Amino acid sequence: MERQSTKDRIITEALKLFAEKGYEAVSVAQIAEAVGIKAPSLYKHYKSKQNIFTAILTEMSSRYEKQVGSMRMNGITPGADMELFSNMGEEQLIDMGKQLFSFFLHDEYTSLFRRVLTVEQYRDKKLGALYAKQYVDEPLSYQGELFALLMQAGAFIPENPNVMALHFFAPMFLLLILCECHPEREPEAMQMIEQHIRQFSRLYEKKVS
Numbered sequence: 001m002e003r004q005s006t007k008d009r010i011i012t013e014a015l016k017l018f019a020e021k022g023y024e025a026v027s028v029a030q031i032a033e034a035v036g037i038k039a040p041s042l043y044k045h046y047k048s049k050q051n052i053f054t055a056i057l058t059e060m061s062s063r064y065e066k067q068v069g070s071m072r073m074n075g076i077t078p079g080a081d082m083e084l085f086s087n088m089g090e091e092q093l094i095d096m097g098k099q100l101f102s103f104f105l106h107d108e109y110t111s112l113f114r115r116v117l118t119v120e121q122y123r124d125k126k127l128g129a130l131y132a133k134q135y136v137d138e139p140l141s142y143q144g145e146l147f148a149l150l151m152q153a154g155a156f157i158p159e160n161p162n163v164m165a166l167h168f169f170a171p172m173f174l175l176l177i178l179c180e181c182h183p184e185r186e187p188e189a190m191q192m193i194e195q196h197i198r199q200f201s202r203l204y205e206k207k208v209s
Contacts (some may be wrong), residue, residue: 007045009035011059014052019112023120060109067103071096078145085146086155094197098190101172105179135173140165156204164204171196
């Protein structure tokens with residue numbers, strides 16, 4: 001296994017500490033101690049705790065882009081994914097849904113960061129806004145735009161695409177939160193995801209006469 005650079009170890013250990021103690025409760029000195037270096041050495045890599053937090057966000061985005069790229073998705077711009085989804089069968093959609101669910105559940109950075117924001121949203125307005133952006137606004141916006149494009153292409157029946165996005169995303173996120181607290185229920189959640197996607201398809205896909 002490739003050894004992490006000091007710069008990468010700093011953000012990894014910082015994220016673990018943020019998830020355990022909370023963002024505000026963690027000092028730069030504590031992060032340096034967890035890495036095994038002195039605070040002045042840490043400052044050679046990051047100027048502040050906020051810079052470390054920003055680097056964690058960048059790393060998370062990189063991991064997400066790598067994951068969706070392996071699935072031939074853009075994952076950010078709906079128009080770039082429209083052709084992929086318009087030609088996708090139900091079984092492929094189920095497989096993709098399960099892959100993404102597994103990524104968000106098991107990727108260390110993604111899981112720990114979600115834990116940080118889940119707690120910190122009640123203490124810090126900026127982190128609360130980031131929680132809403134990461135886990136509500138952006139996914140619903142992407143999926144709503146994608147469903148609108150698929151409706152225009154005749155793949156889905158004409159309905160409110162934003163409500164469709166809520167119908168699709170909310171159960172997935174609820175199951176994700178369940179599995180974070182109860183990992184033994186992941187097999188059950190995977191079965192529910194399959195049933196959810198099949199029912200969603202029956203409700204919204206335009207039937208070919």
